[in-house]
Amino acid sequence: MDFYDQLRDMRKLKGFTIRELADRSGVSAAYISQLENGNRGVPSPDVLMKLSEGLNIPYTELMQIAGYLEKTASDTEEGSYTKPRVNLRRFLRENDLIFDGIELTELDKEWIERMLTVMFWKEKQHSKDEQTAEFSYESK
Numbered sequence: 350m351d352f353y354d355q356l357r358d359m360r361k362l363k364g365f366t367i368r369e370l371a372d373r374s375g376v377s378a379a380y381i382s383q384l385e386n387g388n389r390g391v392p393s394p395d396v397l398m399k400l401s402e403g404l405n406i407p408y409t410e411l412m413q414i415a416g417y418l419e420k421t422a423s424d425t426e427e428g429s430y431t432k433p434r435v436n437l438r439r440f441l442r443e444n445d446l447i448f449d450g451i452e453l454t455e456l457d458k459e460w461i462e463r464m465l466t467v468m469f470w471k472e473k474q475h476s477k478d479e480q481t482a483e484f485s486y487e488s489k
Contacts, residue, residue: 355414357385359404374403391415438462
């Protein structure tokens with residue numbers, strides 16, 4: 350499958366129109382359209398970086414598809430595909446979100462971010478306390 354086919358498939362899989370991807374990435378809609386229609390060659394790494402941010406996919410994945418990077422053996426093994434990691438804080442800030450049919454406001458998203466911060470702060474503190482306790486026990 351060619352780069353332009355894969356780019357179109359990724360955009361559609363994310364549910365974005367060309368215009369939405371353009372807005373999210375800063376790459377013009379006309380250029381994205383030309384890419385997807387095969388009327389342009391493979392874009393530069395700088396453009397790929399913008400598209401990866403707009404699609405919220407790993408930059409290395411687009412670089413591999415574009416042919417700038419070779420796929421490693423672990424990338425080509427069947428069944429070895431892992432879902433890309435999503436920066437949840439960035440996702441909350443940059444997307445219009447709905448929960449159970451209710452559109453979340455910026456204030457709603459800010460509160461969710463705060464709750465997650467507190468929740469994971471406790472986890473980090475708990476891990477740190479366990480490590481301190483292990484160190485104290487071992488040094489006795």
